[in-house]
Amino acid sequence: MNTKTELTSYELRGDVGYLRLTAPPLNILTGEMMHEISAAVGAAAENPELKALALSAEGKAFSAGADVGEHRPEHAPEMIAAFSEMFRAFGALEIPVVMAVDGAALGAGFELVMMADVLIATDRAKFGQPEIRLGFFAPVGVAWLSRLVGRSRALEITCGGRSYSASEAADWGLVSRVVDRDRLEETMEGVLDDFRKASPLVLRMNVRMLKELEGMSFEEARQKAETVFLEELMQTEDVREGIASFFEKRRPQWKNR
Numbered sequence: 001m002n003t004k005t006e007l008t009s010y011e012l013r014g015d016v017g018y019l020r021l022t023a024p025p026l027n028i029l030t031g032e033m034m035h036e037i038s039a040a041v042g043a044a045a046e047n048p049e050l051k052a053l054a055l056s057a058e059g060k061a062f063s064a065g066a067d068v069g070e071h072r073p074e075h076a077p078e079m080i081a082a083f084s085e086m087f088r089a090f091g092a093l094e095i096p097v098v099m100a101v102d103g104a105a106l107g108a109g110f111e112l113v114m115m116a117d118v119l120i121a122t123d124r125a126k127f128g129q130p131e132i133r134l135g136f137f138a139p140v141g142v143a144w145l146s147r148l149v150g151r152s153r154a155l156e157i158t159c160g161g162r163s164y165s166a167s168e169a170a171d172w173g174l175v176s177r178v179v180d181r182d183r184l185e186e187t188m189e190g191v192l193d194d195f196r197k198a199s200p201l202v203l204r205m206n207v208r209m210l211k212e213l214e215g216m217s218f219e220e221a222r223q224k225a226e227t228v229f230l231e232e233l234m235q236t237e238d239v240r241e242g243i244a245s246f247f248e249k250r251r252p253q254w255k256n257r
Helices: 029-044 076-092 108-113 132-135 139-149 151-160 165-172 183-195 200-215 218-231 239-248
Strands: 007-012 017-023 052-057 061-062 095-100 104-106 118-122 126-128 163-165 177-179
Touching: 007 029, 017 029, 017 183, 029 076, 052 061, 052 183, 061 108, 076 108, 076 139, 104 108, 108 126, 108 139, 118 151, 118 165, 118 183, 126 165, 132 151, 132 239, 139 151, 163 165, 177 183, 200 218, 200 239
Parallel strands: 017 052, 052 095, 061 104, 095 118, 104 126, 118 177
Antiparallel strands: 007 017, 126 163
16 A cells, blocks of 8 residues: 555555655644544554554654644544544554654644654754643643653653654653664665564564553463464464574565465
8 A cells, every 4th residue: 555645645665664754844733634644554554564564754853743623622533533543553563563754743743753663863862741731731742651661750741741853752762773864765674674684473462462561460471472472473484484484594584374
């Protein structure tokens, strides 16, 4: 599935799906754009050959947030439905999400980058939840940010409304790497190349385990992981291929089964 509209584009390049926000300069997340993002993420989820989803944006901002006009009480149910659809799609995805951020990721744009498994930012990127100053709170910000940066910092970010630099976000552990603008694409491709070396089946299993085990006690999580290791992973052809390639000193030829 390759698509291109005035708001987004989605294309397959081998075993990676590339989703791009194409509504510069600010890439405002309207309901229509969120529906398009949901469709692209859904297509990625349904493709068993994919090993990652890469998300980037055109313009001076990654996304300056949702359309404030769509927050009016009479429009809010429709806006939240589109918002919920988009984040539900990301939550169900079982492949790594790599995002490249250059410029502002604010409000719903910041909530969107919270869906990244690997977040790469330029030194001119900034992050924040300014909507508190307009009389709103950020649904994903209050639901998820504390798991990424801790409760105290999440409270400061969502209640304070100010913007933070890429280096500050890296100190929190939210941003994986801060790079010069001219190295953003190269750095993202380096991360994607690492994921491309894995079996898509085992990679998805790995991501699913990380999501399912989050919040469990160590003992409960370990036992669950060991059960899946023995009962699912050890039944795949790809685990046998991985072992064979090691002893034969060659690159594995994954069968995805």
